Amino acid sequence: MSTGTSGLKRWYVIGAPYLWLLVFFLIPFFIVFKLSLSEVATAIPPYTPTFSWSTGIVSFLSQLDFQNYSFIFGDPLYVNAYLSSLKIAFFSTILTLLVAYPMAYGMARAPKSWQPTLMMLVILPFWTSFLIRIYAWIAILKPEGFLSIFLIKLGLISEPLQIMNTTTAVYIGIVYSYLPFMILPLYASLEKINPSLLEAAQDLGSHPWRAFWQVTFPLSLPGVFAGCLLVFIPAVGEFVIPDLLGGSETLMIGKTLWTEFFNNRDWPLASAVAVLLLLVLIIPIVLFQRQQEAEREAAR
Amino acid sequence: MAVATAQPPANAPSQQRAGPRTAAPQSGFAPWKNPSLPPIVRFENITKRFDDFVAVNNVTLDIYEKEFFALLGPSGCGKSTLLRMLAGFERPTEGKIIVAGQDITELPPYERPVNMMFQSYALFPHMTVEGNIGFGLRQEGMPKDKLAERVDEAMGMLELRQFAKRKPNQLSGGQQQRVALARAIAKKPRIVLLDEPLGALDKKLRQQAQFELMRIQETTGTTFIIVTHDQEEAMTVASRIAVMEKGVLVQVATPGDIYENPKTRYIAGFIGDVNIFEGTVSKVAEGCIEIEGKDGYKFKTRSTEAVTVGQSVCLALRPEKIRIGREKPATDLNVIPGKVEDIGYLGSISHYHVRTAPGERITALRANAAHAVEQSITWEDGVWLDWPVDAGVVLAG
Numbered sequence: 081m082s083t084g085t086s087g088l089k090r091w092y093v094i095g096a097p098y099l100w101l102l103v104f105f106l107i108p109f110f111i112v113f114k115l116s117l118s119e120v121a122t123a124i125p126p127y128t129p130t131f132s133w134s135t136g137i138v139s140f141l142s143q144l145d146f147q148n149y150s151f152i153f154g155d156p157l158y159v160n161a162y163l164s165s166l167k168i169a170f171f172s173t174i175l176t177l178l179v180a181y182p183m184a185y186g187m188a189r190a191p192k193s194w195q196p197t198l199m200m201l202v203i204l205p206f207w208t209s210f211l212i213r214i215y216a217w218i219a220i221l222k223p224e225g226f227l228s229i230f231l232i233k234l235g236l237i238s239e240p241l242q243i244m245n246t247t248t249a250v251y252i253g254i255v256y257s258y259l260p261f262m263i264l265p266l267y268a269s270l271e272k273i274n275p276s277l278l279e280a281a282q283d284l285g286s287h288p289w290r291a292f293w294q295v296t297f298p299l300s301l302p303g304v305f306a307g308c309l310l311v312f313i314p315a316v317g318e319f320v321i322p323d324l325l326g327g328s329e330t331l332m333i334g335k336t337l338w339t340e341f342f343n344n345r346d347w348p349l350a351s352a353v354a355v356l357l358l359l360v361l362i363i364p365i366v367l368f369q370r371q372q373e374a375e376r377e378a379a380r
Numbered sequence: 381m382a383v384a385t386a387q388p389p390a391n392a393p394s395q396q397r398a399g400p401r402t403a404a405p406q407s408g409f410a411p412w413k414n415p416s417l418p419p420i421v422r423f424e425n426i427t428k429r430f431d432d433f434v435a436v437n438n439v440t441l442d443i444y445e446k447e448f449f450a451l452l453g454p455s456g457c458g459k460s461t462l463l464r465m466l467a468g469f470e471r472p473t474e475g476k477i478i479v480a481g482q483d484i485t486e487l488p489p490y491e492r493p494v495n496m497m498f499q500s501y502a503l504f505p506h507m508t509v510e511g512n513i514g515f516g517l518r519q520e521g522m523p524k525d526k527l528a529e530r531v532d533e534a535m536g537m538l539e540l541r542q543f544a545k546r547k548p549n550q551l552s553g554g555q556q557q558r559v560a561l562a563r564a565i566a567k568k569p570r571i572v573l574l575d576e577p578l579g580a581l582d583k584k585l586r587q588q589a590q591f592e593l594m595r596i597q598e599t600t601g602t603t604f605i606i607v608t609h610d611q612e613e614a615m616t617v618a619s620r621i622a623v624m625e626k627g628v629l630v631q632v633a634t635p636g637d638i639y640e641n642p643k644t645r646y647i648a649g650f651i652g653d654v655n656i657f658e659g660t661v662s663k664v665a666e667g668c669i670e671i672e673g674k675d676g677y678k679f680k681t682r683s684t685e686a687v688t689v690g691q692s693v694c695l696a697l698r699p700e701k702i703r704i705g706r707e708k709p710a711t712d713l714n715v716i717p718g719k720v721e722d723i724g725y726l727g728s729i730s731h732y733h734v735r736t737a738p739g740e741r742i743t744a745l746r747a748n749a750a751h752a753v754e755q756s757i758t759w760e761d762g763v764w765l766d767w768p769v770d771a772g773v774v775l776a777g
Contacts, residue, residue, distance in 0.1 A: 274500065276500055280563075281504075282489040286515075286519045
């Protein structure tokens with residue numbers, strides 16, 4: 081009796097997250113996937129076919145096709161948007177890593193009593209809405225914005241900077257927004273490194289700079305890897321930052337998707353773009369999960 | 381299970397092994413007695429302060445080539461700080477460190493001719509055993525084939541060849557400890573520093589490792605400096621021991637000397653068990669003094685210390701120097717009657733805790749040479765304790 085109820089309870093506990101995933105991820109995904117196989121129509125909802133009990137499932141399924149996908153592959157606009165997104169995500173990941181590493185390193189080497197405060201400072205931006213922070217960057221980056229005024233006052237430049245509505249502004253926005261996601265895993269892996277390892281390296285004749293590359297950096301690689309994927313994956317599909325900070329030259333798949341969906345009201349095509357985006361991202365997501373798994377194994 | 385072992389049980393008392401060595405492996409070896417021999421390491425008036433805390437206070441110490449030197453003391457006594465200053469991880473606030481005639485006080489760790497074995501081993505987790513041992517040689521830019529040869533040599537010395545390709549986390553504690561030692565000797569440094577090297581091992585493994593350390597030290601002919609808080613360990617491995625207390629060197633001597641002639645009450649108590657009798661000097665004769673104990677006993681003992689009549693002193697007496705018997709000894713000298721309160725039977729020897737009439741507790745030790753000898757004295761027996769004139773040590777204060 082008691083094992084029966086406790087067994088049932090166990091199933092509730094294990095089942096709850098799966099139920100959540102089923103209702104909020106898997107079912108919506110199938111809806112989107114089904115949409116991507118439909119055709120645009122001037123109707124409400126704006127696609128066809130819609131399922132009806134009178135015609136039956138067979139005739140419904142027979143009306144679905146991969147037309148939207150072949151359209152996407154046939155139009156260089158979409159392929160370019162994918163490639164451009166990957167490129168922007170890739171380079172902003174590298175930039176974020178370069179900015180975050182020294183910060184995480186400094187945090188990990190700071191006196192233990194300071195570390196919670198520094199950690200707090202890294203997380204502090206999350207207290208303000210993401211959207212508001214991006215709007216704040218407009219005020220900084222626009223030609224008559226704070227950055228240009230500041231640099232002109234310093235006498236470093238004479239003309240206002242023209243970086244607003246360019247890909248440069250998008251890079252700045254992405255690096256800024258995703259910095260904490262890079263710093264935190266880096267800090268976690270750097271903080272774990274036993275300081276006596278560096279003493280041992282120096283004791284064995286390794287100059288501190290070499291010891292960094294021989295010991296610290298290799299041991300921080302799990303953090304580098306996790307941080308890069310945490311930045312790269314959402315950056316590929318980023319919409320708000322290119323929309324607000326980028327210009328017409330900035331081609332990103334998130335923006336294309338939005339245009340398809342809201343401007344062109346082509347829900348099926350937008351869905352196909354979304355499904356393809358997911359396929360593009362599955363490789364890094366799987367890599368990320370494997371790495372996390374390996375981390376857990378190593379920690380055991 | 382029918383195998384007879386000559387080893388004492390694991391809980392055999394420390395005094396057994398910590399006692400003076402009759403056949404010390406380096407009996408003829410005493411470079412510190414040769415005034416013309418330059419020391420390999422010289423600490424010159426070294427003081428180290430951390431803010432207000434004085435970790436090491438004006439230490440001057442010479443260590444000679446091929447010595448196995450132990451820095452002994454309780455935790456926080458400054459022994460590790462002294463070692464870390466020699467390795468270059470801490471800079472002395474005052475004083476100089478001279479190694480082989482060269483002042484290395486200002487040299488960074490990576491330019492010093494010393495290698496250290498860390499308490500936590502500090503093995504590089506992302507490198508194999510081979511990689512760890514060869515790390516120091518790679519920094520020198522040694523050619524690959526020569527490097528492999530040297531790594532193999534070090535692995536052979538510590539029986540690590542079969543683990544060459546393993547990562548440290550795939551090794552047992554004892555194996556990791558050997559890798560750490562192999563890494564410290566692979567560069568063939570003139571001095572190897574060992575910071576509590578065996579602290580993480582269990583007792584049995586630690587004893588094996590102590591002998592391994594001695595073997596490696598002797599075969600390589602390197603100077604070893606070990607930091608330890610374990611007096612047994614220091615007694616076992618060291619040619620000389622420096623006992624530290626609160627940042628100050630209290631005594632530097634051979635293990636036998638420290639055991640037989642401790643300079644202070646602190647050292648007498650720290651190294652081995654000891655019975656302490658407090659009293660005042662009542663008579664001073666040639667090499668011999670009489671002490672009137674607090675409890676009315678009269679002791680006669682040898683004394684090399686300069687003492688005067690009326691001075692209060694302590695008589696330190698090792699348990700194994702006290703004879704215990706049921707018959708009253710023929711002599712009246714250094715005899716105390718008492719009652720057996722407790723017996724600690726440890727196989728090869730027994731401890732007898734004897735309560736004297738004034739209420740003092742004295743520990744005597746007897747080897748269980750004959751079978752069933754422990755039956756001859758039992759609880760609540762009235763016994764006589766006595767000891768010869770040269771058994772005790774007189775300590776000031």
